[in-house]
Amino acid sequence: MSKNLPSTSRSLPIALIRAREGVMAPIRAMLSKTGITEQQWRVLRVLSEHGALDATTLADRASLLFPSLTRISATMREKGLITQTRDDVDRRRHFLEITPKGQKIIDDNAGQSAEIVADIRRVLGDEDYDKLLDLLLRLDPGSKD
Amino acid sequence: MSKNLPSTSRSLPIALIRAREGVMAPIRAMLSKTGITEQQWRVLRVLSEHGALDATTLADRASLLFPSLTRISATMREKGLITQTRDDVDRRRHFLEITPKGQKIIDDNAGQSAEIVADIRRVLGDEDYDKLLDLLLRLDPGSKD
DNA sequence: TCGCAACTATTAACATGTTAAGGATGCACA
DNA sequence: TGTGCATCCTTAACATGTTAATAGTTGCGA
Numbered sequence: 001m002s003k004n005l006p007s008t009s010r011s012l013p014i015a016l017i018r019a020r021e022g023v024m025a026p027i028r029a030m031l032s033k034t035g036i037t038e039q040q041w042r043v044l045r046v047l048s049e050h051g052a053l054d055a056t057t058l059a060d061r062a063s064l065l066f067p068s069l070t071r072i073s074a075t076m077r078e079k080g081l082i083t084q085t086r087d088d089v090d091r092r093r094h095f096l097e098i099t100p101k102g103q104k105i106i107d108d109n110a111g112q113s114a115e116i117v118a119d120i121r122r123v124l125g126d127e128d129y130d131k132l133l134d135l136l137l138r139l140d141p142g143s144k145d
Numbered sequence: 146m147s148k149n150l151p152s153t154s155r156s157l158p159i160a161l162i163r164a165r166e167g168v169m170a171p172i173r174a175m176l177s178k179t180g181i182t183e184q185q186w187r188v189l190r191v192l193s194e195h196g197a198l199d200a201t202t203l204a205d206r207a208s209l210l211f212p213s214l215t216r217i218s219a220t221m222r223e224k225g226l227i228t229q230t231r232d233d234v235d236r237r238r239h240f241l242e243i244t245p246k247g248q249k250i251i252d253d254n255a256g257q258s259a260e261i262v263a264d265i266r267r268v269l270g271d272e273d274y275d276k277l278l279d280l281l282l283r284l285d286p287g288s289k290d
Numbered sequence: 291t292c293g294c295a296a297c298t299a300t301t302a303a304c305a306t307g308t309t310a311a312g313g314a315t316g317c318a319c320a
Numbered sequence: 321t322g323t324g325c326a327t328c329c330t331t332a333a334c335a336t337g338t339t340a341a342t343a344g345t346t347g348c349g350a
Binding site for chain 1: 150151152153154155156157158159160161162163164165166167168169170172183187190191194206207208251255258259262265268269273274276277278280281282283284285286287
């Protein structure tokens with residue numbers, strides 16, 4: 001009578017988790033030597049790419065929830081990887097910026113990180129890789145069509 | 146000189162996170178009324194589908210890390226959603242099984258859950274939906290080819 | 291049968307995910 | 321001008337992710 005649930009082996013959420021695990025495993029292995037986490041790496045990546053950002057924009061671009069970013073940025077300040085300054089115009093807003101020490105982590109790992117991405121692209125092939133990114137984007141509620 | 150990192154806006158890990166967010170949002174909304182989490186829902190789904198399982202197999206099928214499963218199963222035992230029994234033959238092994246109360250949560254939400262899946266399938270179209278699952282599976286290290 | 295390696299599960303410690311509540315600042319409008 | 325509301329961020333509380341260490345069992349070979 002009731003609609004049957006799809007088999008868990010064909011479950012999209014679980015497939016997304018496992019794919020993410022597969023993609024992130026080599027990246028986590030790389031980062032374990034640097035002492036930073038995957039999320040901290042994302043923060044550094046975004047700040048290195050865009051320069052100083054307010055916390056809201058940073059959280060959005062790094063796909064982090066705001067409370068997580070609050071904790072992560074506190075940790076990263078203590079480690080000297082980023083700085084945080086209050087906006088004088090709008091004193092609610094805080095700007096985060098990468099430090100030279102933080103940038104060094106990016107520089108030291110950019111090559112290996114690029115290789116990991118290239119590996120995945122090679123496994124799927126250029127066409128399927130782009131197709132995958134396209135499909136994933138269509139599931140992202142943030143990307144209004 | 147150094148290989149450039151791909152733009153974070155085309156980052157596969159971030160795309161996977163966001164897609165997962167898009168897929169899970171309606172499921173979490175559904176589950177919030179039942180008082181269980183997304184991971185507890187996965188455990189119930191797998192146990193309902195396969196019957197009693199040892200913890201290792203369950204963790205694998207539900208894509209949970211073992212320490213997470215230990216905590217989750219403790220919570221679910223307290224809620225009366227599952228039972229845990231020690232294997233008499235190999236006393237290292239524990240078997241987990243869904244209770245009628247747990248099965249009721251599955252039954253009560255199967256319809257709505259199936260509709261959510263159908264919605265996603267409709268958004269992507271049958272062909273692209275299957276293509277996406279195929280591509281994700283190829284990124285899963287657990288699925289040996 | 292003794293001892294040791296492998297296996298199964300738990301515990302610990304720290305970081306993040308998730309939701310809700312709280313605190314500070316800015317802004318519009320009566 | 322001052323009050324109500326929106327905005328930006330933090331804090332709190334609980335659950336999970338992640339890695340490493342630990343405890344109880346089993347099985348096997350010296």
